[in-house]
Amino acid sequence: MSVRIGERKQAGRARIGGEAAGAEEAKQQGGPESGGWQGNRRDPRRENDVQTASKKYGSRDEYDESRRLLSRGKRLVISGASKKFGGKEVLKGIELEIPAGQFVAVVGRSGCGKSTLLRLIAGLDEPSSGSLSLDGSAISGIGESTRMLFQDARLLPWKRAADNVRIGMRRGSREDAVDALALVGLRGRADEWPGVLSGGQRQRVALARALAGQPGLLLLDEPLGALDALTRIEMQRLIERLWEEQGFTAVLVTHDVSEAVALADRVILVEDGVISLDVEIRLARPRERDSAFAHYEKLILDRILGGEEGSERLRATGYSI
Amino acid sequence: MLVLALWQLLGQYGAISSRTLPTPLRVAEAGIALAYSGELFQYIWSSSRRALLGFLIGGGIGFGLGLLSGLSRSAFRLLDSSVQMVRNVPHLALIPLVILWFGIGETAKIFLVVLGVFFPIYLNTLHGIRSIDPGLLEMARVYKLRGFSLYREVILPGAMASVLVGVRYALGLMWLTLIVSETISANSGIGYMAMNAREFMRLDIVVLAILLYAVLGKLSDTAARLLEQRLLAWNPNYSTPESGEGKAA
Numbered sequence: 001m002s003v004r005i006g007e008r009k010q011a012g013r014a015r016i017g018g019e020a021a022g023a024e025e026a027k028q029q030g031g032p033e034s035g036g037w038q039g040n041r042r043d044p045r046r047e048n049d050v051q052t053a054s055k056k057y058g059s060r061d062e063y064d065e066s067r068r069l070l071s072r073g074k075r076l077v078i079s080g081a082s083k084k085f086g087g088k089e090v091l092k093g094i095e096l097e098i099p100a101g102q103f104v105a106v107v108g109r110s111g112c113g114k115s116t117l118l119r120l121i122a123g124l125d126e127p128s129s130g131s132l133s134l135d136g137s138a139i140s141g142i143g144e145s146t147r148m149l150f151q152d153a154r155l156l157p158w159k160r161a162a163d164n165v166r167i168g169m170r171r172g173s174r175e176d177a178v179d180a181l182a183l184v185g186l187r188g189r190a191d192e193w194p195g196v197l198s199g200g201q202r203q204r205v206a207l208a209r210a211l212a213g214q215p216g217l218l219l220l221d222e223p224l225g226a227l228d229a230l231t232r233i234e235m236q237r238l239i240e241r242l243w244e245e246q247g248f249t250a251v252l253v254t255h256d257v258s259e260a261v262a263l264a265d266r267v268i269l270v271e272d273g274v275i276s277l278d279v280e281i282r283l284a285r286p287r288e289r290d291s292a293f294a295h296y297e298k299l300i301l302d303r304i305l306g307g308e309e310g311s312e313r314l315r316a317t318g319y320s321i
Numbered sequence: 322m323l324v325l326a327l328w329q330l331l332g333q334y335g336a337i338s339s340r341t342l343p344t345p346l347r348v349a350e351a352g353i354a355l356a357y358s359g360e361l362f363q364y365i366w367s368s369s370r371r372a373l374l375g376f377l378i379g380g381g382i383g384f385g386l387g388l389l390s391g392l393s394r395s396a397f398r399l400l401d402s403s404v405q406m407v408r409n410v411p412h413l414a415l416i417p418l419v420i421l422w423f424g425i426g427e428t429a430k431i432f433l434v435v436l437g438v439f440f441p442i443y444l445n446t447l448h449g450i451r452s453i454d455p456g457l458l459e460m461a462r463v464y465k466l467r468g469f470s471l472y473r474e475v476i477l478p479g480a481m482a483s484v485l486v487g488v489r490y491a492l493g494l495m496w497l498t499l500i501v502s503e504t505i506s507a508n509s510g511i512g513y514m515a516m517n518a519r520e521f522m523r524l525d526i527v528v529l530a531i532l533l534y535a536v537l538g539k540l541s542d543t544a545a546r547l548l549e550q551r552l553l554a555w556n557p558n559y560s561t562p563e564s565g566e567g568k569a570a
Contacts, residue, residue: 122463124459124462124463142462142463142465146463147463148463150456150459152456154454154456154457154459154460156457156474156475156478157555157556158478158479158481158553158555158556159474159555160555167464167466167474168464193554193555195555195556195557196557209464213464
């Protein structure tokens, strides 16, 4: 599978520094966790920090493996999926395999086809060619255990928060809905109309609604894009915690690279309808924004910006694309 | 109140001739006299009955067809252009035709009210369904809301604000149509009472009839507003200040 090969290549690139140099670096700094800002300044050697970081959490693979076996997450396989709108090919033969319980972030410039990919996975659109399958059975229409979180919360404004959550349950009492709201910290606001909730609270109600149906696959379409910075970080932590507790497979589409690195096990870059980068984020959770974190961020951003113009100037202006 | 007092004083001291406008006391007296004889309530009842019956039939058809055109493309293509064409004919212009068809009995008047009420409700129902946020419909797809539950949870409440605007507008048209059709041809009802009084130069009763229409129109408008407050309580634009729910954020 082409994507797997790409990933290996990227992993290789991250280790360019070599084993010996990496070990030396670790000794000098007393490990990569010793100081975030200091690590950030050592640009040329940053890659070595990552090397040691992933060594330190070597047992993570085993932990992940057991977690996946226990989870109710679904395994998603996309083979040769293309999508045409009119004469324009938005997705060109996507090959992707997502193991059960993995958290994958899809990043890319706007218009690169990442949202279209998510809609195909959701079953909201049909691929022009190729196929998608969930736990071995082909996706046609919206899956029973697939839930989606949209950028705008899409609550029914004429239903109170708890009644909105009940839409996500096949059968369930109001008490169950209130419990689901408690999960996202909104037990006290069950009787509010969505119109009086803040943007972040609305998005949390939408999250409770999505999780109330015990999804095997949760799709997130830039769910935090419209929120302010602080609410965003809170929401990221909430999503991460609920994902760890419930073990569903998650696919997050975002334009924010640092959000992708903060949340995902694996970041996929979509450019012009093809997957151009597939990198595994081997950092411990909850993630600190340390030098290793910055390395991944830079790696992905460089790749996104690299193709176009001189990336130096652009990189200085910020990390959001 | 001030207007009433001024009106009474001006009438009493001859500033306004009682042939132009009777004083409020005279109007009240006429009202009481008619109430005693029982005629007043009979007239109000027969007018209200026509209005409500016409409103229910016309509103029901308008809502049903609006729903159909809103939900189905082919129904829309079939119905909408013909409805839009008929809509542009003032329904009161059909009075001669209606009299020929139905005579001057109840049917004619109810038919006119039906016609008057149908269009605003049809148009606003259609518009309400058209303007439902497509994002909410997509959300409903993801959550597998179909058929009746889709209609009950998403489409009906989504279109409700617009439907109620149609209802309010239709209520106004309902009284207007009824007044006109009753003054032209009737043997009972408020319009008949006014026309009858005109024959005998009983200006007080004519004014009483006009006031009755005003009160009935106001009552139905209040009813529509209460309905809005109840059904659209979720909407901060409609919720009452007393409930305070719209103000929390």
